[in-house]
Every structure is written in C-alpha cells, then in structure tokens.
Amino acid sequence: MRPDLAGARQIGVLARHNLLLLLRDPGQIVAYTVMPAVLMSLLQPLYRAALHHGPAAAAAQDAAGMVVMFSLFALNVIGHSILSERTWRTWDRLRATPTSALELLAGKAVPLLTVLGVQQALLLGIATVAIGLRPAGPAWAFIPVGLAWSLCVLACGAALASSARSHGQLGTSVDIGALVATCLGGALIPLSALPAWLRSVAWVSPGYWAMAGYNAALTGQPATRLLPPCGVLLAIAVAAAALAATRTSRAQGRNRHL
C-alpha cells in the first residue's frame, strides 16, 4: 500500500476510535456547548450597556467572544484526552503500532475538529435566535475562520498534553492560558474596554486573531480581510503540531507523576 494511503487509513481508524471514546464520556463537550449558550444570553445586556455601537455590535461581540472563549477551553478536551492515554499506557501502545506520531495526533484531532465545528455552528445559530445576531457577511466566511481557530486550539492542546507531566500541570496550564488568551484577545472584555497597554500587546494572543477573524466574518468584510487572522492562526497551529509530533515521537510516557 502507498505510504500516503496507509497513513490516511490509520488516521481513519484512530479517528473512529477517538470518536467512540468521546461519545462514551461526552461531559466536557456538552458543558462547553451549554455554558456559552447560557452566558451569551446573560451577558447580552452588559455588552449593550458597555458598547455604544448599537445592539448588532453588542450581539457580534457577545457571540464571537463566547465562541472563541469556549472553543479555547477545548484545549482541555484534547489535552486530557492525550494525557489520559498516557496514564492508561495506551499512548505508548499506540505508538508501537504501524502509526506515525502525526497520524496519532491527527486521529485525535479529526473527531474534535468536527465537534468544535458543530459547537461553533450551534452557538452562532443560538446567537441569532437568542440575542439577535445578524451576520452581515456570507455564511461560508465562518468556515475558514472556524477551521483555522479550531486547528490552532487543537494543536496547542496537543502540544501542551505531550509536554505536561500530570493532569494537574495540564489543567493549570490550560486554565491560565485559556483565560489569558481569552481576556487579552478581547473575547470576554471588548478590546476597546481594555487598558491601552494591554491593547498594545493583545496581538500576541491567538484569541485576538480569532476575534479578528470572527469579527471580519460577522461584519461582512472582504475575503482578503480574513487572510491575516487565518494565516496567523494556521501558523501557530503548524508550530504547535510540530512540537506535539516531536514530543510524541520521542517522549517516553512514564514519569514520576503518570
């Protein structure tokens, strides 16, 4: 069999396997879909009061912010998924099969990519009904942004999980990292409400580029305006995936905490 076909087949087997694992324990995914839907509705009056550009702008900030913030917490899902495998010793067992590190990670990412896509579509759909979100641009514009952002989140989660030494360490890194990226990126508090010095460094947060992409899609900007945020997010995804693959192919699963 050609190597590329063999690789695709291994990814398919692993994606199916990981989807099964997700469906057997879907708690986190359900929480990360229900919680933003509730918060979105509760925070809408605050955004309307804080932003003086009308209800449409408030709805856009609210919806994009919740999508970015809660898909960022999906770092936890892929992170713990990989770390649990290390705890169960199944990660090393899978590494001993005819499967490369990248295929292992892709097998983890594919079902979660689908889940994140569904989560983001659901949240945007709920936002149109619950808080009056009216995207000015075409629906397809959300696809490249959502894809780039999801890949970025999953790759960062995989990189963190392949480097973490315990569930506690991973949880701490993810919680702090997600909160900082969310706040600094303007997902929870609008950028215009942040202190000037924070606004000047906001671009270092992947959340900033995700918000820029979603805002461009929501406000109907030309396709060229989607390119910079998508490009940055994909670049971060590639770097994080390379780190995760390197760690996965070289690391030993055992340490004093796992």
Added chain:
Amino acid sequence: MALAAGLLRPDSGAVTVAGVSPIRQPRHARALLGIAPQELALYPSLTVREHLRLFGRLAGVRGTALHRQIDQIAQAMCLTEVLDRPAGLLSGGQRRRTHTATALLHHPRVLLLDEPTAGADPTTREALLAAVRAQADAGTAVCYITHYLSELDTLQATVAVLAHGRVIARGARQDLLAALPSEVVVQLDTPVPSRVVHGHHDRAAEGRLLRIRTHAAPVALGELLRDLGPDAGRLRGVEVRQPTLDDLYRSLASLADQPARAPRSDAA
C-alpha cells in the same frame, strides 16, 4: 521493546526486526511486531472486542478476516464470554489476557511479551502459554520476558538470562543446566554425624538432613553410604533434585553481583 518498536534510539549498536530497522523504516518494522508491555494498556470504557478491533485494524487486518481472528484469539485466551464487556469491568486476569490478545491478534512475525503472566491466575497462565506456544509453532519468533522461569520449560524456549541489563547466559535449557550440579538430599533418623561432613565442601548438614551438591549423584551417594558405615542403617530417605532454571538464575545472578569473579557472558 521500546528499541524494537523504534520508540527509543539505541545509545550504541543497532536493533532490527526481522531484518528491518525500526529507526529507518518504523512503519514497516512495527507492522512485523506484536507487543504486550508489562504494564496493562487498556481503555476502561472500551470493550474487549473494541480493543481487539482497534489494534487489529491498526495492524492492517480488516473485514471478515478481522472478525474471524477476533473470534479465534478470544477463544484461545478464554475471552469469548466477556468480548462485549468494558475493560474497566474485567477481572485482573481477563485484563491481562485482553492486553496480550491485542499483540497476538494479527499473527505478527515477531512477538514481544513482557511478563504476560505477572499476577495472573492459573487459568490465565495456561491460556496465555498455550496461545504463545501456538503462535511460536506457527512460525512467530517470540521474545518472552518472565520472572516465572518454569514457564520457559513449558514453552521449551531458548533461554537468555539478564542481570543488570546485560545478557549473562544464553542457550538451550539443557545446555545451560548441564553445568549446574544436582542436589542429593539425604534424610537420617538422627542428626547427621559431623564426620561425614568434615572435609567435604560439597556436603552440608541441617539437623537430620544432608545436602550434597554433585554432578554424579550415584557416585556421591555411594561415597556417602561408605562414609556413614554402620550409620547407613539410619537412612530414612533420599531425593535427587535436578537443577532448575531458578537455580541457574540464582547461580548466575550471584556471580554477576561479584564483578571481579563474574564469568564472561559467552562462557556461561
């Protein structure tokens, strides 16, 4: 095991799996391997069947062949009854058998099993040994790591003894044991007279028991009867114990613990 699977790079030297380098051709090398590490690697929420299906598919087995091989290995490992039970609900022995079955399922060219019977009940042990023996008979090269050396007798294996990470002896069981003395245990109905022990380094008295380490049991027994003289009538029992692999390991390990007197590995 990690070196054979290409998960670690050797500090020196090279490892090949049926002639294939796991460093240069990891996918090819791993396709030839079946691995069951010492530590169990199972998903608590997945059933035995789902485990076998996963590792079978990753090894390239599909369709009806996969179903057939799952049924075969489940039967061989006494897992048929629990095929649809999640691993988290299995007993320790069933988990161990499931773990090992994932390595055997696809009939690999090379099988690496690290203490597959650790903590296993007699049923598990018998099933595992029979399945491993069957794979070896079918042409699989089996590397079987164990602390239960009697299992190597059952498997009729070529033995390599490791101590401190080095192979200190290797060969067929009978060749390795040929160098070890037998033990003749003689029981008297009174304490062993000191005169029959004095000056004999191969004899040791423990109350009414006398142990003789010898390569020629009949000769040693004849000499003892002569030395006992009239006390020979107090003899109540004689047992000749042939050396076992446990004796071999103890002997070699104690030598390996004394570097100055340790034998060369190729002389063991």
